Amino acid sequence: MGFFIETLIGGLMAGMLYSLVALGFVLIFKASGVFNFAQGAMVLFAALAMARFSSWANAALGGDSLFLANLIAFVGAGMVMFIVAWVIERLVLRNLVNQEGATLLMATLGITYVLEGVGQTLFGSEIYNIDVGMPKDPVIMFESLFEGGILINKEDFIAALIAAILVGVLTLFFQKTPIGRALRAVADDHQAALSIGIPLNRIWVIVWCVAGVVALVAGIIWGSKLGVQFSLATVAMRALPVVILGGLTSVPGAIVGGLIIGVGEKLSEVYLGPYVGGGIEIWFAYMLALVFLLFRPQGLFGEKIIDRV
């Protein structure tokens, strides 16, 4: 029992991190109807900026205060993501108002390559570390309840906590504030949003900024776990099934989808793995996504689109 719960908790925490990346997809899709292929590249770009700024700031401060260096780096990287958002809106999206979804998708594919290229040109292509002082040692909890207690990775726990807070804040932002309402309006219909005076361009910059900040947080967490390197961009691909599962238009969907996939991966690996030869973790999410595409293509929480013919 203790082992089961340990696996479950591990899965939930991994799932929270998937949710965080998935959230980036959902935000942009909701607000601009664009499936943003570049989300992974944004995570990489943000993590690269963070890692480099942090080491530069640390060197400039003489290595005295890692916390201060990280704070400066975070603000700096946040500003970089704002500039990225602004440039994307200015050069790409503004010219593609009211275009087909496929056109916009291809545009984001282009943005992916530009971001990856520019990121590595600016910040170099070595493997960097992000050290935000996350505790690496695992702790054992509930020793009184279960034999041997439950092993929890502190780093994962803190990461999951941060992700959960961010998700909560964004949900409130979207559902309750006038800006959130304007964002949803733009997502539904560009023409109509313009006709009531919502400035489309400004809204898009805001959304891509928010998605940039989400990418930054995801980049820091994943980067401090795995190191900042090119493969970080593929983290986004791991979040794709999450989005399919939860529904592209739903913030809560991104969270629940992430949790289901995190837990599913870990549990299936441990309990089904021995029978089918292991390695389930790698393809489990995609299989689940496939099943959903067949039977419930709008995802768990997505809006079912019914068109008047």
Add this chain to the structure above:
Amino acid sequence: MSRKIGDVILDLQNISLRFGGVKALTDISFNVREHEVRAIIGPNGAGKSSMLNVINGVYHPQDGKILFRGQERKKMEPHMAAVQGISRTFQNIALFKGMSVLDNIMTGRTLKMKSNLLMQALWIGPARNEEIEHRRKVEEVIDFLEIQHIRKTPVGRLPYGLQKRVDLGRALAMEPQILLLDEPMAGMNVEEKQDMCRFILDVNDQFGTTIVLIEHDMGVVMDISDRVVVLDYGKKIGDGMPDDVRSNPEVIKAYLGVGH
């Protein structure tokens, strides 16, 4: 009626609009007076929607001048029309499908929100009080359009006639000076058409809103408009009181064909 028709509020002079080689509008001039109901009619493909989109700033005509309250309007961003007090409804309903009726109409208040973006985002202080104020205004619109019972329903689930009404509600929430209606009666049954006519006349009467509407159903238009412009193949073929227009031989020809 208590309302009285005022001065010219919108003056279109020699408007021509081309898409590549296609002439959508050719040398069209007409004006709209304050507080009147002005209709633009014409058969399919006459250029009615193009005309509306020119007024609304979606299309920019190659030739001609647009004067709004006596001032010439330069090339403008589409959302600027809303800022100037021109709101519109759509021929193919363009509501925000995922949102409730209430939220849809609330979006119409966007421009009236005064608190800054940061306050709105954080949902604090003045922003909060302001939201309550706007909500009251929106409830008035909801009462006016008699859609209290569907306030919380997502618009995607409503029947067509009601969706049209919500579309009108969103435009009204902006408290516009000019309201542009793109085929407000299209696709409706007789009862829905009568309701819509009543709402249009009430808006005009109670709020003094200037209304420009497009229709191709002649009968309805003649009953509710003060003056009518008739377009055919992108040209103006008639302009005047409904009765004058009805007896204009060119209009009859355009609607019924030659030889009748």
